[in-house]
Amino acid sequence: MSANQDRLAQQMAFIIEADKLKNIFRQSYISDESRRENDAEHSWHLALMAITLYEHANDPDLDLLKILRMVIIHDIVEIDAGDTYIYDEEHKQDQALREQQAADRLFGMLPEDQAKSFRADWDEFEAGESPEARFSKAIDRLHPMLLNYLAGGKTWNKHGVVATQVHAINQKIGRGSDTLWAYAQDLIQKSISEGILPAK
């Protein structure tokens, strides 16, 4: 096998392994409430949000390609580590360790140079400090809020989540986009008014 064929074989093995993301189901329902959303669909929807909404980022000089690279791979670790519900304090304890180990294994399937660059993008997303990571995390938080609102608050109600929690967890949206945080606060207010999210 040539060096190039060997490289392609590693890349295809990673792409095939990544197919499992389609079976990692999140707490959010898709907007017609028929079933829960999986991580692959969520990642696509974030990528669409990124290309549609990045003009609203606080930083006007964002690298959109960097954002797309991050949102496309940001949940791949959940193939091994599973999805952790953002309001689940118990499982959030060891989430970081589980996800680091998953990143080692999954990105480690790629040729060494790509393993490093994919891992660097994932680490940057997780750190949430660069303008691109702050914006990516902003849409990653806004997306389930939006689906939840569209699905009549189904997941919030199932888990007994109230508006003060939704506000506290999601205010970091403002670190990436003041405009989207204002939109999110409107969604919280509408959810309270429509009786699908208890005020507290």
Next chain:
Amino acid sequence: MSANQDRLAQQMAFIIEADKLKNIFRQSYISDESRRENDAEHSWHLALMAITLYEHANDPDLDLLKILRMVIIHDIVEIDAGDTYIYDEEHKQDQALREQQAADRLFGMLPEDQAKSFRADWDEFEAGESPEARFSKAIDRLHPMLLNYLAGGKTWNKHGVVATQVHAINQKIGRGSDTLWAYAQDLIQKSISEGILPAK
């Protein structure tokens, strides 16, 4: 409502409408054969293939951001037009018209400047002439072949598709990447050897 809020409202309406892509099911099964794949998952998997494999494109100077913009939106028209199976000659007759009308409605939900740029990306993908469109179409063809191979030829067998058809339909992969077309031809040979795809 301010001009900026009005703009955001149009963008969010488009993003919400796009959620319907999660209910457009393709002929391909996901690799564990448990169910058919939907267009949102497929689009995410293509984006992952793009960032992993674009080094194998025939043209070394590809614009990866352009490729990602195209693959993220390439199937959105199927919300209105439905999925047309690539071996279904009857429904391919009016596919172009159905998809043009869908593009008018769906991209037309966006603010005018974005409606134009999303439509231009989609038109470029459909035309399949630019280096970025040729590569995007190459992975769009390779992806279902790969899933079909992993799922034991399930969809090929269901529709009575034989290797000569798979070869004829997919040889355009070589317009985007000779390396990926060589890989695809190996997949066809392996599928014949393993008895999951009749030679003719």
